[in-house]
Amino acid sequence: MNLVENKKVKLICLDFKEWKMLLKSPEKLEIKYNLSQSRNQESKIIQEVMLDILDKINMGLMNYKDHTTCAIVYNPENRIVGTISLKGKMNQKIFSDYYEIGYGINKNYWNLGIMTNAINLFLKIIRENLNITKLIAETDIENIGSQKVLRKNDFKKVQAKRNSLFFILEK
Numbered sequence: 403m404n405l406v407e408n409k410k411v412k413l414i415c416l417d418f419k420e421w422k423m424l425l426k427s428p429e430k431l432e433i434k435y436n437l438s439q440s441r442n443q444e445s446k447i448i449q450e451v452m453l454d455i456l457d458k459i460n461m462g463l464m465n466y467k468d469h470t471t472c473a474i475v476y477n478p479e480n481r482i483v484g485t486i487s488l489k490g491k492m493n494q495k496i497f498s499d500y501y502e503i504g505y506g507i508n509k510n511y512w513n514l515g516i517m518t519n520a521i522n523l524f525l526k527i528i529r530e531n532l533n534i535t536k537l538i539a540e541t542d543i544e545n546i547g548s549q550k551v552l553r554k555n556d557f558k559k560v561q562a563k564r565n566s567l568f569f570i571l572e573k
Contacts, residue, residue: 406527411519413472413486415527418459421471425453428482431473438481455489470527474520476511483511486524492538496561500538500570512547521555529573537571 406413414435416424423431428440455469470488475481484507492500503524507517528534539557541548543565553559557569 406523407475407477408519408523410477410514411516411523412475412477413520413523413527414475415470415472422456424473424482424485425456432482435475436480437475438479440482470532472520472524472527474505474507474516476514476516483508483516484520486517486520488524488528488532488534497538497568497570500536501534503537503539517548517551518554521551525555525571535573539569539571540566541569543567 404415414420416431420431420434423434431437432439469490472486473482474484474486476483484505486505487503489502489504492498492502503521505517505520505524507520525537528537537557539552541552543562549559549567549569552569555571557571559567560570561568
């Protein structure tokens, strides 16, 4: 499944080449999918994390097949505004059976319901295409918006650790 959408958002599931294109030259991906120019779709911190993962994959330390990354397109503007990813299994013992999801969105698009819709569509992709029954998401303890998004998608808070909260979803 390459693309799923609703009225508000579209998720474009990226293969490794497209994901690399999004990180290094997003305008090429926007042309490929006939999208509007993105105007800095990722925060610098998220982009650095994703580039670090890309480096690990290129060095053979990680396998992209363990990841699913989708570009989040805000349909009213036909513009990439963020990403959502299945990042593989957690490496903490207590959550070792859980696959972690991560997401980020341009600050200019907060509080529009985009991420709530994107996670909902992403869960649909996971349920229909992957045999994964346990998901986990980590959010900053002060990131109330992200916590609301997770709760709206039926994630339950299970643990606090330092400055993070963990939310799980089981099918």
